[in-house]
Amino acid sequence: MSSSRDRPLEGVPFAALIEEIVRRLGEDPSRPGLRRTPERVEEALGFLTKGYRLTPEGVIGDALFEDGHRNMVLVKDIEMYSLCEHHLLPFFGKVHVAYIPRGHIVGLSKIARLVEVFSRRLQVQERLTEEIAQSLWDVAEPEGVGVVIEAHHLCMMMRGVEKQNSYTITSAVRGSFLQDARTRDEFLRLCQSEHRPLG
Numbered sequence: 001m002s003s004s005r006d007r008p009l010e011g012v013p014f015a016a017l018i019e020e021i022v023r024r025l026g027e028d029p030s031r032p033g034l035r036r037t038p039e040r041v042e043e044a045l046g047f048l049t050k051g052y053r054l055t056p057e058g059v060i061g062d063a064l065f066e067d068g069h070r071n072m073v074l075v076k077d078i079e080m081y082s083l084c085e086h087h088l089l090p091f092f093g094k095v096h097v098a099y100i101p102r103g104h105i106v107g108l109s110k111i112a113r114l115v116e117v118f119s120r121r122l123q124v125q126e127r128l129t130e131e132i133a134q135s136l137w138d139v140a141e142p143e144g145v146g147v148v149i150e151a152h153h154l155c156m157m158m159r160g161v162e163k164q165n166s167y168t169i170t171s172a173v174r175g176s177f178l179q180d181a182r183t184r185d186e187f188l189r190l191c192q193s194e195h196r197p198l199g
Helices: 014-024 037-048 056-060 108-119 125-140 181-192
Strands: 064-066 073-084 090-100 104-106 144-153 168-175
Touching: 014 037, 056 108, 056 125, 073 108, 073 144, 073 181, 090 108, 090 125, 090 181, 104 108, 104 125, 108 125, 125 144, 125 168, 144 181, 168 181
Parallel strands: none
Antiparallel strands: 064 104, 073 090, 090 144, 144 168
């Protein structure tokens, strides 16, 4: 177990660390526009990483309802915002989550909250996709689960190769989505169908 001597900055307030970063970037943290930036950054990062303080069981709670429904349930185009763990730059996009119930259905809003549990952490898209699928598989115990994420990564758009129009698609499947090609094909086809927002 590491001691505080191994972590010399452990006792330094978060805002002071941000102030030093601003200074090392060549700015004056005392100028009017930057005076409250360290506190704002601390608050923003706390919000963007709130998933560390959440659990799948906690967000789903008692929203598992006994029901005999045995067909696919798909919640599509769930907005997702996360931070790339390699550069602390955002990646964002949409998540499609489907499952086939086995005796229980999940409150629909809880599926979106499940996405938040894992997206509001330092992440890579590949792991995020797997974590959402596995958590729904574990908590709801359905016949099958499918998750697809489509995301734009600012670490590719703003730096490095600077490819503005690229996006990344990842998928994860469990149970009948893995074993039955027809179920998997139906899920992927529904994910690709056009969605027209209300209004």
